[in-house]
Amino acid sequence: MKKIIITLVLWWPAILFAQTKLYVSTKGNDANRGTPNRPFASIGRALAEVRKTSGPVVIYLLAGTYRLKQPVVFTPKDTRRENETLTITGSKSQKVVISGGVALDLKWEKYKNGIWKAAIKQDLLFDELFVNGQLQRMARYPNFDSTARFLGGTAADAISKERAARWRSPAGGYVHALHRSEWGDFHYLITGKNDQNELALEGGWQNNRRMGMHEKHRFVENIFEELDTVNEWFYDKNTRTLYYYPPADIDLKTAKFETPQIAHLFEFKGTEKDPVSNITIEGLTLTQTLRTFMQNKEPLLRSDWTIYRGGAVLYDGAVNCSLKNCTLTNLGGNAIFFNKYNRSCTVSGCLISNIGASAICFVGDPNAVRSPSFEYNEFVRPDLIDRTPGPKTNNYPAACKVYDNLLFDAGLVEKQSAGVELSMCQSIIVRHNTIYDVPRAGINVSEGTWGGHIIEYNDVFNTVKESGDHGSFNSWGRDRYWHPDKRILDSIVETNYDLAMLDVVKPIILRNNRMRCDHGWDIDLDDGSGNYIIYNNLCLNGGIKLREGVNRVVENNIMINNTFHPHVWFKNSNDVFRHNIVSAGYLPININVWGKETDYNVFPDPASLKAAQSRGTDKNSVWGELFFMDPEKLDFRLKEGSIAFSVGFKNFAMDSFGVVSSGLKVLAKKMPVPSIITMHKSSDNEIIDFMGAKVKKMTTQGERSATGMDSERGVLVVEVNPGAEAARFLQTNDVILSFNNKTINDLHDLLAASMSVIGVNTEVVIFRNQKEIRKRVELGHHDHH
Incomplete structure (x- = not known):
């Protein structure tokens, strides 16, 4: 009897922690047992089995394309213990694709003018069309031009009465336009036209600064009469006919046609009390989701943003869940969205490209914000402001990590977007990512609520490509104390300094990044951004801008080909700017008081230094020629003996920016090397x-x-x-x-x-x-x- 008891004690942990492997195949059957030889047909069937299984579980998806009719949803029933995790992954090195699109079986016949047509038997959405994996263009005016600066080509007369007169029935078409001040964009559905050929439009809610569309930069799409060039298509809902203008090198009989049908592929749906925990998705390719620009309606406090709370992967009430080593491509909306309560989740090793909106968003619940306001011109009277620091509830993302991801070609549809967007969240780590070719900021902090982020070792460039007045890193700080009238705002901060720190309760750290913006600032701290620590950043073109705010410490940064831009500061900002290298004299706007300390910096010439000292700053700063180690290889460390070391500047590493995994490093574009301006010479x-x-x-x-x-x-x-x-x-x-x-x-x-x-x-x-x-x-x- 003793022997039996001992045997049970010895073997019980092994039984508890034995890893279970389940297999799914596109050729499987849900009546099977989920073994390699008899795999399930669906992820949902495998999840049902996992719920009955203790110990760690791995669901292996065998090679193929899994076409989802609805998202795979994880609920608290799927939650795993910390030592009994669930991983969904591809099998070995085989390619596994999770698609929100359907494959079309088409019989083409000639229509006219190079256009072909095919009848559609199924009841389908036609929002995007892919041919052999390549996105095609809805019939549009003006035609798509890959060299155009904005929106793939624009025309002032895109919605003119003269243009609309050519369209028999434009209802169902779309108008896309830049914001009047180039702060993002607007989108409209055409609902019809009147006898004067004036269009009826619905929309224009996709920006929190509603000043109307740009007079020049606009285009229309999904208009049958504009189908006039290769790679364009139009779907007639009434007759269920797809029209397509194929390029000469495509064989319509063998080409693969697909169209997305759903907006989300994976959803984690839990709550703070009952979260979804310990689930990892790894090594999959996620593709073909619907565009969501018309659902992008909710204003994000007083930033310039509105938001659609969704993405190809949606985390809502997740704890310790991960997305690892995945490829996310050809998605119509956001790629990854962390909505409201999420803790200790990670996105790492992912390749994210060709995305309609933002790559990765963290957005909390406005009901967790004390004394919130939602539009730039709204404000709360100081005597009515809740004076309790920090959030009201825990319903926001916190302690999550974005690490070693390659993000590019985002914002293809929605221009008010970012590589990484942080709003109403806390202590998010954004580390070792490479971000480029985006229409607005690479990394955006929408407001100070609630700080604590660490943004480090990122490589960010080719930003603000389709907008203006922005930066590779951009932030706003229009927190609960904010007032749109600058004189009133100044008086609030002068008499109630503590108000400016109630939301950004933890400092935001920006360090060891390499940034280059050719259409704005490398680092842009806009309206009211407060409580920042910014050091050891290499800025390669746009310099650093600090608009009004409090408690910013900017030190030991290098600004190549640009300088420091202080704008409209508070009298008692408490700001510090020291030990920095600038390539030209400062460019202040409406500055009378220069913070707590502006000193011990390095200028390129005596005139720039003298100009600064005449304004009462930089008593101990110096000027001199800077001898960099190897600018052609982007090594801007200073050689021994540089005058910069005499005022406390310290060299920092120049080889640690961006992605770290070898596979992503090979794929990443290289930072453009700037040609150095020597202004004083x-x-x-x-x-x-x-x-x-x-x-x-x-x-x-x-x-x-x-x-x-x-x-x-x-x-x-x-x-x-x-x-x-x-x-x-x-x-x-x-x-x-x-x-x-x-x-x-x-x-x-x-x-x-x-x-x-x-x-x-x-x-x-x-x-x-x-x-x-x-x-x-x-x-x-x-x-x-």
Whole structure:
């Protein structure tokens, strides 16, 4: 008897923790036992088995494409104990695709003008169309142009009465437009037109600053009469007919046609009291979900954002759940969304590209916010503000991690989007991600609520590509104390300083990142952003901007080809700016008081330092030429003996930015190497590159005579390279007199003015053909030599 008892004690843990393996195949059967030879047919059937199984469980999906008719939903019934986890993964190195799309069986016949048509038997949604895995274009005007700066091509007359007169029945079409101030975008459904060919529109709620659509940057799609070029399609709901204009190299008989039918693929649906715990999805490809731009309605406090609370993977009430080593591509809306209560969840090792909206969002419950306001112009009277610091409930994401992910080509449909979006959440770690080719910020913090984030070792570039007035990193801090009237806001902070710290209760740390924005700032702390610690960042083009806010410490950062932009500070901001390297004099706007300390910084020339000291800052700062280790290889550590070390600057690592896993490193685009501006070295005869044009200071009688100028002033255009950005607004022999509302007397003025461009749209005054002309220019990439 003793022997039996001992045997039971010894073997009981082994029985408890034996790993169970279940198998699913596209060729399986749910009546099977879930073994390798007799796999289940559905993930749902495997989950039903898991609920009856103790110990760790792995569901292996065998190779193939799993087409979901509805999302796979994990509920608290699927929750696992910490040592009895569930992992859903692909089998070995075989490709496993989870798709929200259906494959179409089509019989094509010629229609006219290169267009073919096919009858659709099933009752399907047609929101996007993929042919051989490639996204096609809804019939649109103007036609898609991959080289266009905004929205794939725009036209001011896209919704004109003259254009609409060509359309028999435009109901069901869409209007997409930039925000009037280029702060994101708007989208509308066309519900019809009247006898005067004026369109009836429904929508325009996708931005929290509702100023209406841009007069020029707009396009229409899903209009039958606009089906006029290759790769365009149109679905007629009434006749259930799909029309398609195939390119010459596609065989319609063998091509694979697919269209998404659902918006979400996986959902974790729990609560704080009853969460979904300890489930990992690993090694899968997730693809083909519906666009959600018309469901993007909910305002996010006083940021510029509205949100749709969903994504291909939706976490809502999850604890210790992970998405690892997955590929998320060709998704119509958000890729991954953490909604309200989530704790200790991780997204790691993922490749996320070709996404309609944002890649990864963390968005809490506004009911967890004390004294919330939802639109920029709304405010709460100081005597009515709840003075309790921090959140009211726990219904928000916290202590989650975004690590080692490659994110690019997001925001294909929705421009007010980000690589990583943080709103009403706390202590999110965003580490070692590579983010590029996005229409707005790479990483965005919507408001200070509730701080504690650590954003480090990220590589962020090619940002703000389809918007303006923004940065590679962007934040707002329009927290509960905020007032839209600056004078009232100043007085609130002056007399109630503690109010500005009630929501951002933990500091937000931004360190060891490499950022480059060619259409705005590298780091942009906008309206009211407070309680930031920013250090050891390499900024390669746009510099650092701090608008009004409190308790920011900015130190030991390097700003290549740009400088520090302090704007409209509070008198008692308590800000610190020290031990930083700038490439030009500061560019302040409406600053009278310079915070707690602005000193011990490094300037490129004595004039810039002198200008700072004349404003009462930088008593102990220095100037001098900076000798970097290897700028061509993006190594901007300073060589031994640099004057920067005398004021406390310390070198930091230049080889730790971005993704770390070898597979993602190979795939990642490389950060563009900037050509260094040496502003203090320019001589009267120096010729430099400016946006692809060769320019120099106007200095001689001969130059004056050749241009017809009244005096030797301005910057002369010596040569313009065809196809360069400058060619869009400059010609050889032009003289640049003003740029971005700043008078241009020499190269230094021109470079400084281009550094202070806050958006993508600015004014340039040129002397050409014996007269001054003014031009509005949209600025793109601008490397200077």
